[in-house]
Amino acid sequence: MKKVLLAQCPDEEGLIAKITSLCFEHGLNITRNNEFVDKQHGRFFMRTELDGNFDNLDLVAQLQQSLPAGSQLSLHGTEPTKVVLLATKEAHCLGGVLLKCFEQALNIDVLAVIANYPDLEPLTKGFGVPFHCISHEGLSRAEHDHLVAEKIAAYEPDLIGLAKYMRILSPDFVSRFEGRIINIHHSFLPAFIGAKPYHQAFERGVKIIGATAHFVNNELDEGPIIMQQVRPVTHADTAEAMAKKGRDVEKQVFCQALELACEHKLFINDNRTVVFD
Known part of the structure; x- marks a missing residue:
């Protein structure tokens, strides 16, 4: 049986040895391991892929006893990540995720789509x-x-994906699903926050446009960034041409961010992220 162990701890010497030794004692084979130390804040992050027999083994509880107070541990299997997607009218990001799931290119179970307009129902x-x-x-x-x-909660998802959901979320909503909401923003944050970013970019005469996937917090478009991509543009591109090119980037970045999440390769580290490839 394959599982992924995630560990986020106050940094101290010997953390890797403590974790890997306990895995070895229980006959678990480490097939891949990534770690990172945020020296500025004294935080340790580790993602470990394990193979073995987990029957009657509470690995997280045993590790919790030997790791520093305040450590956060979780163990994940290979089952699909349960996701609810929110949308408005634009189809490209929603369609991109649904197609990848249909092709079995994302280990995601889209439980439902919720929108504030009926346009994307077909x-x-x-x-x-x-x-x-x-x-x-x-x-x-x-x-x-x-x-x-309330509709989202009825599905009990692991993640909520904002597939071009053009609504500003209330603090209560964000708090209820804290650390579980991923948004795609149509610009290379922190530039061009808010509405009509391609028109802002056109007026500024930029030579690249981009898209940013990030976790949502209560500051508009300022949550921890997961990943970004860019595409070159020229003086000949209108704002509309930039938007057309940008939609392809948005779709790709959104799908890749969800892929990282469903493969348990993301940690939120204050207002930044640790992303293992």
């Missing part, structure tokens, strides 16, 4: 995924977020 149902339209019309942001959050 696309979603074409892949056999439940679709829920929860309109924001006539509702406050808090009221709408509560309805969406």
